[in-house]
Amino acid sequence: MDLSIIVVNYNTKNFLLSCIKSVKKNTKGIVYEIIVIDNASTDGSADILKRLKGRLFKITINRQNQGFAKANNQGIKIAAGRYILLLNPDTAIEDNVLGEMINYMDNNPKVGIVSCALKGNNGKIQATGGYFPNLARVFSWMFFLDDIPLLDRLIKPFHPMHEKSFFYRGESFFRNAGLRDWVTGAFYLLRRPVLDEVGLLDEDYFMYTEEVDLCFRAKQKGWEVWYLPKWAIVHFGGASSASEFPIISEYKGVKTFYKKHMPSWQTLVLRLLLKVGAVLRIILFGILKGGSYVKIYAKAFQVA
Template identity: 40%
Template sequence: MDLSVVIVNYGTFELTKNTINSILDYSYPFSIEIIVVDNASVDDSLSKLKEYFKDKVKFIASKSNNGFAAGNNQALKIVDSKYILLLNSDTIVWQNTLEDIYNFMENNPDVGACGCQVLLEDNTIDKACKRSFPNVKNSFFRLFHIPTKSKDDNYNLDDLDDNGIYEIDCLTGAFIFTRKKVLDGIGLLDETFFMYGEDIDLCYRIKKAGWKIIYYGKDKITHFKGASSKKQRPKLIYEFYRAMYIYYMKHHSHESNFLVNIIVYFGIFLLCIIKLFLNIFKKKN
């Protein structure tokens, strides 16, 4: 198999169905398979997906929901394709996107992972699709909305052309097109991350291993990010800030002294508490 597309489903039949159909709507000059990992959905979305797609899609049913990284890893452990696409279940893949990025990877053997332009439902760009790695300094600038012309301090790379093609640090987990031999070399997703942060950690390890990460802005997907509700579940807020803590502790805590680390950990904890408090007063759509 040339390309394996891995999608994790958790109770999102309609979204997952639309994501899969956006791939199956087109033909490709390479072999492709779609693997859906159901993360122990509590509804009937898995049975409905199986009935709808029948033999067009492979399914893996998790016995328990151990997180997004763990769900993806169940498929990654069994794929034997040249390329792997990690794709969110709430996306729509545009025409030519897979073919163009496949050809780009074929022609650039030093590229370990590639992403595309990710558009939100309102057609604005999801800034997470082209980022620098987070660190103490750029996180400070971002938190307090301090403008900077320095690439090193610009987390979201707002100054770079959305339609361009260039090397970056970090892609979004909604769309990561990578090589199997890259994952064979660096390992799979870190299951310490339940949800959020595993994409940044993966990109960090890819670049540390000497591979390039490319933003391919000429092709697109649509990501229905946070479309279901303005009010988040406390569990998701907790996991978002927990991911910050895990990533910093794993990759950056050794670079700073004890006092800086304490300030960072306290800052993450305080932001989490504030976010949880403010979330109480948000209304559901």
Template identity: 35%
Template sequence: MTTPPRTVPAVDVVIVNWNAGRHLGDCLRSVVRADRSELEVARIVVVDNASGDDSLQGLSAADIPLDVVRNPRNRGFAVACNQGAARCDSDLLLFLNPDTELYPDSLAVVARVLRSPPEDHIGIFGGLMVDERGNPQISCSRFPTLRVYLGKMTGLDRVAPALFPSHHVRPRELTGSGPVDQVIGAFFLVRRPVFEELHGFDERYFLYLEDVDFAWRARRAGWLSYYVEQARVHHAGQVSSSQLGPWRHYLLMCSRSTYAFRHWTRPRAWALMALTVSVEPAARLAAAVLRGRWAELGATLAVYRSFLRWFRQGR
């Protein structure tokens, strides 16, 4: 009796780019070099959000079909992810940041986990983020709570972490592969049925927390997120977002307010809003004064004024 050939699952890769420079090309080359014998990469879709650099020049994915979508304006991360996913048809979707690089065995390791029967109820998979020296970086996060944000705003997450846990799970807190609240969006592998059931990422998030929101909605629908410790991914981190300067915090405030009013009780969401316009700006302004960073004072006030204007206009 002839044994039928084993079917290799297929994944489509979606990369959202905004001024990632050389990192985008490095990311594509890492996908090409990866062992794809156990997880076939059927297509790579790069969605560019109106980059002003040369990151799109000379892109190539060798034997993998490459689709490049050029948005005339920056439509935000969630919208661009959904754009890319709409061009894909494989059973798996891998959302990959342009400042990441796969290790040769990253895809093969995840493929072995995918074949494990106990993991059939897992809808989202993530890997171990490492720096250029292979040192572990932030790979997972907790679902945010009012206490988490209060600790972050005041620094109490560093003084009393037992009472005020950080949003991100520190590498030393992870003891091996297993279910987590959320794997970070730099390497975010999703089963297509889950993505379709949740109608993709919520496009009300321009940047930040769209992956947290997705993981929370998946959890409520009965799908877990799973951290795969052996699946290493080099993550440079903040290559694009660092170009935003103080406006990174504006986008974060908008996203966390959206998340709170979408997923928390109204009293807790309004409590976060109160902290956001009182405790947090006072702490940030005081820190700027103590460090002698006088230029930050005006920029901080401008960011909070813009946030209040956004909130009054109905979020």
């Protein structure tokens, strides 16, 4: 078995079916399986999944939402492939991306984890990974400095310019292949020996930052992490997350990352930076965007 594709589904049945169809239509030259972990969806996903039959599929239906990390680990534990792909259900595979990227991995044994370009349904390239959140990068993020052109070249950003930034030039950044510290879990291809060496996704992360953590552990062991925009898939984006959820989860995730990997004094500084950043966003976004953002970042202040 060359590849095990793990898709964690939560109330995205229409995206899920389209994703599976795109894999089956466009994947050639490799032997693969599709493992779907349903996280207690309430949209009828379970009924649809029960109809998927054959050796191609392995289906697990959870009674409770286990989160992204734990659900993917469920899939990894039953996976038979030499390679593991964590794939969001709100994606569509184009051309023979999977077959060609497996061939790339076979020919580059030092590469442990890779991602391809993610394109929105409008054709624009989305942000896909970045650099580990050291204190300088968190400071830059919290004070909006990573939105300033050229400065992001001096302090490589935790997540390079987002599309909503006034100074956004992320599309050009993500047109270039290169080594990264981490890549996004929406398309996260890794070889099995990485997991054998560093372990599974850390289940202390419910969702967000778990892929950063795994890349961190992999790079500590000498594995390379690459972003390869030669290949691309469609990512419709955000189909499983409300707007508040990713913001709060990222705050929690970065704090957890520091508790696990950084000295205790750095964790204290991090928490201060996160709280100051939340206050700045309460003021700025409250003026520009209204009360809903005030509530979100007031909650972020509490969890920081």
